[in-house]
Amino acid sequence: MSRSQSSPITTEVVKEVAEQENVEPVELPPLYNAVDPASLEDLFDSSNSDVQVTFSYLEYQITVSDSGSIEVSLTQ
Template structure:
């Protein structure tokens, strides 16, 4: 949220701070061709400032909490279905000490629990 204060002689702008990853919420935008199952691990790696392979080795497998194939199919952007036929939506589940939300735009939201 951006606020601007005006006076006759000067303009001051203040910007509300976005929450930092340490404060518990992190948003990651997947690449257009990146499946959600890969985007989730990439998001956690970016949140923790780690290499993706390091994160994959340290976390429990994603398939222990959600079926990655089904998740990827649910948000498959290469589907032959016209975009208008696809309903918007999201999936939320617990993984690696976080609530993970993935939506149809490719956004991954991580919230520490």
């Protein structure tokens, strides 16, 4: 999935996982249980170089890149 540049990365991550889980985003546990949301936003807001971050959230592996892509896959 490619994220909207007007939407925070953290919002897009939660929306994508909620879609995978077939629930509303507010039904998911807070993202801060998996990653510091402010740091994630800062990393991509201030970066001019190639950046990619991968972390686990629930049973998913999330990969966010500076190109705007967000990949959500089940962990093995």
